[in-house]
Each structure stands twice: as C-alpha cells, then as structure tokens.
Amino acid sequence: MANVTSARVGYVPPAEVAEVDLYHPKSWVTKYVFCQDAKVIAIQYAFTAIAIGLVALVLSWMMRLQLGFPDTISFIEPGTYLQFITMHGMIMVVYLLTALFLGGFGNYLIPLMVGARDMVFPYVNMVSYWVYLLAVLVLVASFFVPGGPTGAGWTLYPPQAILSGTPGADGGIILMAISLILFIAGFTMGGLNYVVTVLQGRTRGMTMMRMPLTVWGIFVATILALLAFPALFVGSVMLALDRVLGTSFFMPIIVEMGQQLKYDGGSPILFQHLFWFFGHPEVYIVAVPAFGIVSDLIAVHARRNIFGYRMMVWAIVAIGGLSFVVWAHHMYVSGMNPWFGYFFATTTLIIAVPTALKVYNWTLTLWKGNIRLTLPMLFAIGFIVTFVNGGITGLFLGNVVVDVPLSDTMFVVAHFHMVMGVAPILVIFGAIYHWYPLMTGRMLNTAMGHFHFWVTFVGAYTIFLPIHYLGFLGVPRRYFALGETSFIPESAHTLSAFITVVVLIVGVAQLVFFFNLVWSAYKGKAAGRNPWGATTLEWQTPEIPPGHGNFGPTLPLVYRWAYDYSVPGQAQDFVPQNQPPATAAAGGETPGTRGAAT
C-alpha cells in the first residue's frame, strides 16, 4: 500500500485564479428563463434534449412498425421511412446525447464537482442554451416544410442528400444544415465554458488529478467536440451552398432523370471525410462522459476507490487522442485505397486497448467491493456489459475484410445501437437515479425504478441481439421493405415482428420512468444530505438542492482525491474531499465548507 502523506495541513495558499463574478438574477424571468445559473441552464438543456429525444423515440417506433408489420400503417411510405431513419439518427446522436451529456450533466456537475460557484462565462453559457433551442426548433420546423425533413440518412451524404429523388431535398436538407450550424455555434459557446471552468474554476486544493472521473470525462469529451464539430460545420456549410447556390464542393457531374445537372466535378468523398472526422470523435463525445460517470457510480455504490485512477485518466485522454485517427473505418466501402483501410483498421484496434483497460478497471473496482445493488449500480453494471458487447462487435467491423460484407446489414445497426445508443442511455438513467436526490432533495421510487431497469435492460438485449443475427443473415439496413428476397427465411420476418413488439413494450415502459420523475418530485422519500455517502463536492453543499452560488459564503477547500471509500480506521466508510485530515483521523463530522484561511 502506498504511503499517504498529510503534509502542510495548516497551509492554505491564496487562490491563483480569482473567483467567478456571480450573476444575481433580479426577476423571475432572469431566474428561470433567461438564466445564467449553470444549474438552471443544465435543466433547460436536459428538458429540451429529452423532449426532442422523445420525438426520435416515436420515429423509431414508426420504423419498427414498418419493418415488423410491413404496409399495415398507411402513412409510412418509402420516403417517410427514410425521413424517420434520418431524423431518428441525427436527433439521438447530436440533439439528445451530445446535448444531454455536455449541456445537461456538464452544466450541472462541473461547477459543483470542481468547487466553483458557476461557469466562468455565465452569460455566454446562457446564450449557448438559447442557440441550442433555436437549432432544435429549426430542426422541428423541417417536419412542416413542403417535402418534409431530409431523408438522406443521418450521414447526409451528397450527392443523394440534395438530389430531387431524396425526400426532403427541397427545404428539409437546408433546414438540417442550418440547424447543425446553429447547434455547433451554440455548443462552441458552452464548450469553451466547460473547458475553461475545469481549467480555471477549480477551488483551492482541487488539482486536476483530484477531480472526479465524471469531470475528466466531460472535460475531454468537450475538447473532442470543440475540435471535431468544426468538420461538421464546414461540411454543413458547403453542403448547403451546393444545394442553395449550386456550387460543386461535393456534387460531381451527375445525370438525373436523363438530364445533366449544373454540378461539375465535386468530391462526395470529401464530404465523407469531413463528416467522419466529426462523426467518429462524436462516438467518444458521447462515450467518454459516460465512462466518467459510470466510474463514479461504481466507486460510490461499491464503496471502493476506483481501481487505477491514473490509468483511467490516461485512458480517457488516450481514447480522446486516438478518436481523431480512426474516422475512415466508417468508409471502408467508399472505394478508398486498401492501404488506407489497413492503417485505419490498425488504429481502430489500438483504441480497443485503453477502452479495454477501462473495462478491466471497472471490473476490478467491483471485485471484493461492498456492492450495493442500488438503481445507479444496476444501470452502471448494465452499461459495462452492454459496452463490452457493442465493443466486441466493433472489433469485427473495424477489420476491413469483415466489415465489407457486413457494412450494409442490420449487424451494423445492432453494433452501434449497443455501443453508443443503449450503453450511454443506461448511464444517463443511472446518473439521473444517482443525482436526482441532489437536484430535488427526494429519492426516486425504487419499485418503479427496478421495473424501469429490468424492462429496459432485458428489452434492449431482446431487441438488439436478434438484430445482430438478422445482420449475419444478410438482412440489409435502410430498406423500407425486403420484398421477395430468397436468402432471407420466413423466420427472419417473424423475428422482425417480435422485435417490433418488444420495441413498443420497452418504449411504453419509459413512461413509468417519466411518471417516477414527476411523482417522486412531490411524493418521493426525502433524500437528506448525501444519501449515497459520496465523497465528491456536489454532495457537500450547505443546501440540498444546491442554492445560488452553490457553496454558501465561502468556497470549499479540497484536501484529498474523490475516492476515499472504506478507508481503514475511519468512522464512516467515506471521507469527503473537503474534510481535513485531522478531522478525518478523529472520525469527526464533515465540515461542509471552510473559511478561506490564508
């Protein structure tokens, strides 16, 4: 066991970086609507993201109804089916997951966990949310323009994205591009806040390596997003110009319905490179915050220090770096040079190393831990299992020779839904069950929570494991109807119908979760302070839920890392980060905050 030193206990140097100038709202509107408090902005982000996410959920039901019971619902036509696919994918990836992890959890947790009163640029933070909302509204507006939303697939590949045969080629694709441009502008404002707050807003004693892994995850994911989103920005602007002004950035010489179009010599592959230079880091923009959050959920609910904290941080940083050199594994079938493919296959397999390291460390944290099968822990374990499943199929698809035959099949659909759909959403649920008491002061109902977990977890596997099998059979993805396809047996159609029924059941079960959120806010058991016995600063605030400015008159001082659980000789099985060593040794009470002695 490492020697633990407790040097310079009495010495508290003056802060190197000044405290944030806290904005004090003067009216109801500035307190709850145009609010600069990161906690309110977080909730605004979360509500908006979940609302638009529910639209995407309903779209997935529409797709499944068509696949499971072809031609039974009259308004689902080939064109609308493609529109449902496109909007489902784009909303889930960008407008729900990215916005919820970074705008929602990032805003709520970063200032509280690093010991800051707010984000460092509160006004810019507020504008970030309103630009995001505008982006969502523009996206929603595309449902109501002539021709409807774009049906180009969430990857928006030209030339088909802007050719007249594609649904939504009139106004839908233009609104999609505008919405993405707005989203990226809004995110950049928020993202700069998250990064600078982590770097500079930390309270005294909160060194980078004392930060909880949740903050590390959000921090690295934000850097990834700041560097990756410009690629989507450039792609969206150029795509919109090709569509509106008739430029040929991406549009090649092309004949449509017997007529040569005005386009000349553009490069569709260039768009693919730009899109996936954003698109692959996007996977980690969603996954890395989930990695961080799940690390904390496991440590708290297994009452153990996270195994290999430094390795966990290094792995997050390494995954972030590597995520920028794997993008073309999404383009093996684009006709690129095979040597290029080998390079990207190699980097793709290398990224499995730090990722596997994280899985081992989560497992080793659980090993001989005092595991409490609370709802957050159930969701965390569910995440690990699902992420391993999705990751392993990713190793299949990372290899060129395996990817080529599987690329256009349902196998890919199953893979990415497991790894960046189900897995991060399990973390989101776990995080909500974990931090809901902090946000409301009440616990979520456990019985409803267990029902929600088991239906969601078992349901997700019942849906996606068979979809892997359908992929192996050769069932293509993106198809509205399979028609007379001799290599697909009748049993595959029966299985598809079964999957659709399960999708509807799992979807409806989410209503229990939403009911729980509302019911528990009024009727839930009072949480008290720090109901999980967590060490991190967000639970050490003088008020629960945390008040304006988070920490009362003085900011907390941090004396230790975030994982002092089950420390031998302590009165309780956790030592808060702001508890001084002398008090800890005596097993005294948590001081909450301390005066800023100098």
Place this chain on the structure above:
Amino acid sequence: MSFIGYLMEKPWTHQGEVDDRHGAIALPTVTLGLRMFLAVVTVLFSLLIVSYSDRMKFADWHQLPTPSLLWLNTALLVLSSVGLHWAQVNVRRGQMDGVQAGLLAGGVFAFAFLIGQVLASRQLTALGYFAAANPAIAFFYLLTAVHGLHLLGGLVAWGRTSAKVWRGYAAVDVRLSVELCAVYWHFLLVVWLVLFGLLLFT
C-alpha cells in the same frame, strides 16, 4: 507544472495539501477562453484549407483571377492590426490618448477591409464569376465570408472595448480587453495572409 506533470500525480498519496496548481494556466479566464476559441477557429480554417487542397485535384479547377483590390485590402488589415497593436502598447503605458487613436485606427481600417472584401466579391461577380462558376471562385466566396464574419465578431468586442475607453475607464480597467482585441486581430491577420497566399498561388 506541465500537463504531463499533472497526469503523473498520484492523488491518493498526499492528503491535506491545499494548493492551487493552476501553474501555466493561471491566466485571466477571458485570456484562456480566447486561446481556446482561437484553437477552435484554427481547426475550422485548417479544415477549410484541407478541403480546398483536396478539391484542387479535380479537373474542373481553374485558377482564380485574383482581384488586385485584395492587395489593398491586405494592406488595410495590416494597418488595422498595427492600430490595435498601438492601442495595446499605449494601454500598457497608461496613455489613454494613444489607446483611443490605436482603437480608432484599428476599427476604421477593419471596416475598410470588410468593405474592400465585399467590393472584391462584386468585382468578381461583375466579371461573370459567381460562386457556382468554378470551385476556386466558390472557395473564394466561402473563405472570405468566413474570415469576414470572424472579423465582424471581433468588431463587436472592439465596439464594447472602445465604448469603455471613450467613457473614460482607467487604463487598468480596459487593459485586458485591449490586449485581447489585439491578439484576435493579429490572429485574423495571420489567417488572412495564409488564405490570401492560398488564393494567390493556387
């Protein structure tokens, strides 16, 4: 402490130590915020340049007939940057007259640059080159527009800073704003020189 240094810490071994460890990043928050923003903008323009280079390989690429007005515009942007630098030098000396002169020159030349860019685009349009005519022209419009929009954003910050200076704020209260404006201007000048070189020689 370097970033690698941070990552080598073993946080579980030393408790009770309350130090700040901001080290090299113990900057004013707005300074760090601007640096981060410039990193994002650098990525944006790098991707545009990569796209430009990739698109050049195709057969329909024809070299841009660069309007001579762009040389004048470049000189205007250099003068604008010099004006902001002058303001920066004076604010450090506490000489507010020099700050006013520098800001005024910087702003006027920046506006003149933007007007010049619009005129250069109109010249190309008058010659029969619209965005769709060939990809080099399309890139010209795109690159100059993106660069111009960033300068326009900078002019908002310039306007807020100038308003403070003209309202009589002390040098110490506006020093940081003036310095950051100067940094942003120099950055946009470098970006423009790279873009101009690209447009000129390819």
